Amino acid sequence: MATLPKIIQGGMGVNISGWPLAQAVSRLGQQGTISGVALERIMARILQRGDPGGHIRRALSSFPFQDIADRVVSRYFVQGGISKTVPFKKVPIFTVNMPRLLIELIICASFAFVWLAKEGHSNEISINYMEKVAMPHLYAITGAMLAGVDCITMGAGIPLQIPAVINALLEGKSVEYRLPVSGTNIAGYTMKFNPENFFGRQISFPKRPKFLPIVASNLLAKFFKKKLPEGSISGFVIEEPTAGGHNAPPRKIIRDKSGIPLPIYGAKDIVDYEEIARLGLPFWIGGSHASPKKLRWALDAGAAGIQAGSIFALSEESGMDPVIRKRIRQLGFDGNLHVKTDMRISPTGFPFKVVCLKGTLSNSIIYNGRVRICNHGALTELYERPDGNVGYRCPAEIEQQFVMKGGKIDETLGRGCLCSGLLSTAGYGDHGEPPIVTLGDDVSFLRKLMKDRSSSYTVEDAINWLLDCHRPLIQHG
Numbered sequence: 001m002a003t004l005p006k007i008i009q010g011g012m013g014v015n016i017s018g019w020p021l022a023q024a025v026s027r028l029g030q031q032g033t034i035s036g037v038a039l040e041r042i043m044a045r046i047l048q049r050g051d052p053g054g055h056i057r058r059a060l061s062s063f064p065f066q067d068i069a070d071r072v073v074s075r076y077f078v079q080g081g082i083s084k085t086v087p088f089k090k091v092p093i094f095t096v097n098m099p100r101l102l103i104e105l106i107i108c109a110s111f112a113f114v115w116l117a118k119e120g121h122s123n124e125i126s127i128n129y130m131e132k133v134a135m136p137h138l139y140a141i142t143g144a145m146l147a148g149v150d151c152i153t154m155g156a157g158i159p160l161q162i163p164a165v166i167n168a169l170l171e172g173k174s175v176e177y178r179l180p181v182s183g184t185n186i187a188g189y190t191m192k193f194n195p196e197n198f199f200g201r202q203i204s205f206p207k208r209p210k211f212l213p214i215v216a217s218n219l220l221a222k223f224f225k226k227k228l229p230e231g232s233i234s235g236f237v238i239e240e241p242t243a244g245g246h247n248a249p250p251r252k253i254i255r256d257k258s259g260i261p262l263p264i265y266g267a268k269d270i271v272d273y274e275e276i277a278r279l280g281l282p283f284w285i286g287g288s289h290a291s292p293k294k295l296r297w298a299l300d301a302g303a304a305g306i307q308a309g310s311i312f313a314l315s316e317e318s319g320m321d322p323v324i325r326k327r328i329r330q331l332g333f334d335g336n337l338h339v340k341t342d343m344r345i346s347p348t349g350f351p352f353k354v355v356c357l358k359g360t361l362s363n364s365i366i367y368n369g370r371v372r373i374c375n376h377g378a379l380t381e382l383y384e385r386p387d388g389n390v391g392y393r394c395p396a397e398i399e400q401q402f403v404m405k406g407g408k409i410d411e412t413l414g415r416g417c418l419c420s421g422l423l424s425t426a427g428y429g430d431h432g433e434p435p436i437v438t439l440g441d442d443v444s445f446l447r448k449l450m451k452d453r454s455s456s457y458t459v460e461d462a463i464n465w466l467l468d469c470h471r472p473l474i475q476h477g
C-alpha cells in the first residue's frame, strides 16, 4: 500500500473481523484488521467443525514448524465435523505458565488467520489485540509476525510494551511482558518467552509490523509519543465514545432511578484533533464516522481517515452469526435498534456497548437465567494469593468463588461473561450460552446500503459508498 488507507476496518472480537472480512477490505486497498482476541479458541473450534473449505489446514501447511502444526491439527481437527450437540474439546485457560500445547495453539492461530487474510493479494493486513487480554500477547504476536502481519493495533488499556516486544522478536532475543497483579506484595508478574528455545532454532520474521495504539484522549496520545522512542509508533487510532466494543471510561458517571450507572461524556472527553495533528503522526478517527460526509470531515480535521467497525460487522463478510446479523440489520433499517453503553457488563471494568436484542445477554431474564461459569478466562485479572503465588479471578465468575479469591462482591454486580457471549455471537459458543452483541451507536449507513429491510450489502458496497463522497448508493424516501 503506497499511500495510507483512508479506511481502517476496526478489529472486532470475537471473530467478527475474521480473515474473510479483513481480506475483503484489504483487497480493496483499505486496511483490513483481524481480531486477534481468543483466536486459539476460534481456530480449535473451526477445526472441530471439520475445517470447512480446508482453510485452516491450508494456512498451517505453510507454518514453518510442521511438527507443531501437525500436533495442533491432530489434537483438534475432526473429519466431517462434530455434531451440534457434542461439546467442543476444552482449550486450557490462560495462565502465566501455560502448557506448551496451548502456546503452540496460540502461535498457530494468529499465524493462520494472518496468513489467510493475506492470501492472494499484496495489501496490508493488521491484527488487533486487547491490552487487557495480555497473557497470550508474546505468543500471539510471534505467530502473527511469522505470517508477516503488517500492523498491530491495540487498545483497551495502555499497550506501552508492544514496541519493545516487536524489536526483541526481530532481533532474535527473548521477549517479556509485565502484567499487573492486584495484591499487596507482587507489583506485577513478568511473562518471558524465548522463541529460540521454544522452536529449537533461531527464527526470522518477514517484516517489522507497524504499531497503532488505540487511544481516546489527547493526553494518552501525547503520553505514548513522550514515553516511547521515536519510530516506535506509526500513528494513532482515536476512538470516540460512540464506537462499538469497549469504550474509554467517561470523566463523569451518573445513576438512573434504579441506580444503574450511566456514562456522561462531556466537553472534557472531546478530543482536540488540531493538537493530535501537531504530534506529527497519521491518525484515524473511529466511532460513528462511517459515512462519506464524516470521512470528509475526518480528512479536513487532519486525519488520514477513519476507523469504522459497525458498518463492516453487519456486512456479508462479517463473522457475526448470520441470523443475528440479519435481525440487527432489519432493526437498524427500521430505525428500531437500541444500543446502550453498559458500565457494568464487561469484566474489564470499561464501558461496553451492548445491542438490546431478544435472546441475548442484554435481556434481564436471559441474564438472570444464566448460570455463571468461567471456562474461557480471557478477561481474568491476576491477583496475589495468600501463598504469594499468582491467582486468577473474573468478576463475571460465580460470585462466591470471586469473593473466596479476595474479590469484592460489589465488583460482580451486573457483570456478564463476554468470553462465552461473544463466542456465541460468532457462532462458536458453548451449548446454551446466550450471545451478546456489541455495535456502535450509529447505524445510519444501513439505509444507504440496503434496498429494503431484508436485503444486505458487501464490504465492496460499503467501501465504494464511503469513498464516493456525498453520493448515497440508495436513496430512501
Ligand SMILES: Cc1cc2nc3c(=O)[nH]c(=O)nc-3n(C[C@H](O)[C@H](O)[C@H](O)COP(=O)(O)O)c2cc1C
Pocket: 009, 010, 011, 012, 013, 014, 016, 035, 037, 128, 129, 130, 154, 155, 156, 214, 239, 242, 243, 244, 245, 246, 286, 287, 288, 289, 290, 307, 308, 309, 310, 311, 313, 438, 439, 440, 441, 442
Ligand atoms: C462488533 C464489534 C466488536 C469490536 N471489538 C473490538 C475489539 O475487540 N478490539 C478493539 O480494539 N475494538 C473493537 N471494536 C471497535 C472497532 O474496532 C471500531 O473502532 C469501532 O467499531 C468504530 O466505531 P463504529 O462501530 O461506530 O464504526 C469493536 C466494534 C464492534 C462493532
